[in-house]
Amino acid sequence: MTRPSEARIDLDALRHNAALLRERHGGRLLAVLKADAYGHGAAACARALQERCDGFAVAFLDEALALRAAGVRAPLLLLEGVFDAAELDAAAAQGLWIVVHHEAQLRLIESAALPPASLAVWLKMDSGMHRAGFAPEQVRAAHARLRACGAVASLTLMSHFARADEPDCDATPRQLQVFEEATAGLAGERSLCNSAGLLAWPQARRDWARAGIALYGADPIPGGGHGLRPVMTLQSRVFAERWLAPGEALGYGGLFVASAPTRVGLVAIGYADGYPRAAATGTPVAVDGRLTRTLGRVSMDMMTVDLTGLPDAGIGSRVELWGPQVDVNEVARRAGTIAYELLCNVKRVPRRYAEAAPA
Numbered sequence: 340m341t342r343p344s345e346a347r348i349d350l351d352a353l354r355h356n357a358a359l360l361r362e363r364h365g366g367r368l369l370a371v372l373k374a375d376a377y378g379h380g381a382a383a384c385a386r387a388l389q390e391r392c393d394g395f396a397v398a399f400l401d402e403a404l405a406l407r408a409a410g411v412r413a414p415l416l417l418l419e420g421v422f423d424a425a426e427l428d429a430a431a432a433q434g435l436w437i438v439v440h441h442e443a444q445l446r447l448i449e450s451a452a453l454p455p456a457s458l459a460v461w462l463k464m465d466s467g468m469h470r471a472g473f474a475p476e477q478v479r480a481a482h483a484r485l486r487a488c489g490a491v492a493s494l495t496l497m498s499h500f501a502r503a504d505e506p507d508c509d510a511t512p513r514q515l516q517v518f519e520e521a522t523a524g525l526a527g528e529r530s531l532c533n534s535a536g537l538l539a540w541p542q543a544r545r546d547w548a549r550a551g552i553a554l555y556g557a558d559p560i561p562g563g564g565h566g567l568r569p570v571m572t573l574q575s576r577v578f579a580e581r582w583l584a585p586g587e588a589l590g591y592g593g594l595f596v597a598s599a600p601t602r603v604g605l606v607a608i609g610y611a612d613g614y615p616r617a618a619a620t621g622t623p624v625a626v627d628g629r630l631t632r633t634l635g636r637v638s639m640d641m642m643t644v645d646l647t648g649l650p651d652a653g654i655g656s657r658v659e660l661w662g663p664q665v666d667v668n669e670v671a672r673r674a675g676t677i678a679y680e681l682l683c684n685v686k687r688v689p690r691r692y693a694e695a696a697p698a
Contacts, residue, residue, distance in 0.1 A: 356555070360548065372402070382406060475518075482525050535559040556569035556571075582603070601647050609637055613686050621673070
């Protein structure tokens with residue numbers, strides 16, 4: 340018998356989310372597949388989405404080359420751009436689109452001996468996040484220099500929102516205004532919306548959206564009621580059980596002490612598989628479809644859940660750590676982190692791909 344932990348990937352839910360996001364945006368959609376599709380498997384997700392998206396985005400060249408090797412021929416955008424002249428040559432040879440967000444990358448293109456019209460460039464402006472991109476007063480000059488490069492076939496203007504997941508914050512409208520003023524009259528398509536921007540800021544929708552976390556069903560604005568379906572179900576099974584008497588402590592550090600007779604289920608999954616060690620007692624889980632809670636500290640390979648109120652549950656019971664019943668955002672909140680980190684950190688457990696959600 341193999342260890343019963345797995346990450347089940349619902350490709351039908353993935354396609355549903357892509358269609359919903361594309362319709363909501365109204366323009367074209369790039370599906371962000373960086374970090375192995377946020378832990379969901381980039382090649383499998385790309386194949387599932389090839390009819391639902393207009394292209395894909397990854398962080399850097401090696402991620403793009405892996406997709407090309409897997410047979411993905413759709414447009415692929417390098418969000419970090421290229422790091423040297425050899426990467427620029429490789430990007431051009433593979434027909435990759437590249438982000439240019441600082442002076443050194445611009446100079447690489449100006450000095451490169453590339454075939455005419457061989458590059459699609461996305462020029463990134465820093466509209467207020469202050470992480471990457473040309474300053475507003477630099478954008479027009481950078482735009483003109485790129486247009487003067489014979490290798491550049493097209494230019495798309497882009498920026499990135501820092502606080503789009505805060506619908507009541509005025510940071511996004513300020514960024515939008517800065518972008519519009521700095522790029523007024525410049526030729527090229529536009530791309531502003533990440534997942535939260537797409538869902539919460541209709542005034543920011545332009546030619547291209549870049550959907551990341553929402554594509555995988557983790558709503559970047561929890562409680563938003565956006566109709567997204569979770570794509571990953573992280574699950575395992577109970578493989579041992581015991582009773583704790585009142586006053587008995589459980590697990591490393593004795594963090595949970597029973598106040599009443601407590602039936603404990605031992606589950607074959609832990610922080611080495613990607614479940615967060617910081618998730619405290621009380622973090623929701625579902626056992627055989629019924630909600631209960633974690634108990635004590637998560638171990639490397641195992642964790643413990645409360646079976647006291649579930650008399651029919653026991654050895655062999657299915658445990659959902661997150662998925663359709665247990666919101667990954669809530670698990671992340673209990674662990675003091677974000678859903679992005681949890682999904683990206685899933686490892687060691689096999690992925691099982693399915694066309695529909697588990698029963």
